[in-house]
């Protein structure tokens with residue numbers, strides 16, 4: 536079954552806005568041509584992000600009523616700890632309010648000024664925390680990942696030669712850890728193979744460098760391993776996930792994605808000393824080590840969400856939804872990142888708008904135009920997201936200039952995706968008329984969230 540039907544019944548519904556083109560013109564101008572700045576009530580189908588936008592199950596909502604809101608020692612924390620140990624296999628867990636809370640603690644504890652943190656492509660918040668603590672990020676993803684049209688089953692893989700080169704160049708003692716994202720968000724939601732994870736771990740062990748995963752979309756990664764790596768065809772998602780995690784010394788987690796909740800995250804590790812230091816610092820930024828910024832009820836929903844996330848039918852349908860939208864767009868000739876990943880379809884803005892150079896922010900304007908055309912909200916993932924080089928102050932100019940159509944978990948149906956495809960295709964037909972933008976307000980940190988633009992004449 537290529538596109539399995541939804542493996543759930545819909546018990547609660549939430550109407551969304553139906554707007555006119557004239558209204559949307561006003562809204563996008565007020566939002567400075569930045570889809571992050573639109574009000575949710577101005578948006579139709581909302582594909583801005585899959586982060587915190589999940590529909591929770593009846594079982595999770597029931598768990599919300601079982602919240603133990605004690606300041607310390609909540610039973611929901613103990614439950615979450617058991618579940619994380621069972622499915623992820625790490626010894627210690629420190630809850631945080633979301634993924635970047637965990638990134639903050641990890642970077643603060645492990646990085647020293649002048650260090651290098653290699654990773655399989657940058658992620659905005661992850662790199663920002665590394666740089667804030669004095670490290671330079673080094674991209675060690677395979678070269679194919681920077682080419683939107685290159686089909687590769689594991690386009691998120693680490694290039695071991697790039698990693699070895701860095702170790703030779705700067706020395707292992709300047710590399711506090713290697714950060715491996717499973718899957719790679721900005722490459723298009725691309726997975727990492729089990730074999731590659733095993734090899735990265737072996738190489739790092741030889742040099743005594745810890746491996747820390749960004750586990751944000753690890754269940755999607757496990758699905759791709761089952762689908763594409765022969766040895767795992769008959770393995771369960773839970774077993775694959777457990778083995779993946781055995782090749783890491785710890786992880787950061789944005790629970791707002793693969794843990795199927797609206798808020799929350801955690802940091803995991805096997806090293807007791809690191810855990811102890813994390814419990815010291817978490818009280819400064821997040822809260823007690825037994826809640827770290829989450830309410831008891833949120834920890835319960837997360838524990839239950841993790842158990843639901845490893846259900847094969849759930850994850851098969853999730854990935855199939857992305858593929859469905861990607862296939863529709865490909866059939867119509869719309870350029871997208873290939874192959875379609877686990878959480879989104881990414882439009883290739885360079886190929887969509889070949890007449891616009893990167894300094895005219897093609898992906899930014901494409902996201903704004905798609906909203907105007909259809910009421911669908913998407914997100915820029917190109918030069919604006921990439922920010923500026925910390926040393927030179929120049930724009931980073933990523934090879935990938937993309938617009939992300941991100942599918943929230945258990946929220947939309949295939950019929951919604953038909954509407955999205957229709958909007959993109961009708962915009963594609965009038966792509967020649969689209970002009971660029973200029974940035975009129977540029978925040979210093981993570982500028983894409985709040986930057987403002989005006990159309991070029």
Ligand SMILES: Cc1ncc(COP(=O)(O)O)c(C=O)c1O
Pocket residue numbers: 586633634635636658660661716720749751788789790791799800
């Ligand atoms: C790959 C990846 N890592 C880290 C994060 C940070 O997580 P959060 O948004 O929960 O702070 C996100 C999303 O922001 C992400 O997609």
Ligand SMILES: N[C@@H](Cc1ccc(O)cc1)C(=O)O
Pocket residue numbers: 583584585586659660720789920
């Ligand atoms: N991690 C979330 C939220 C987010 C969005 C953009 C960012 O650059 C950072 C965080 C996402 O990928 O959608």
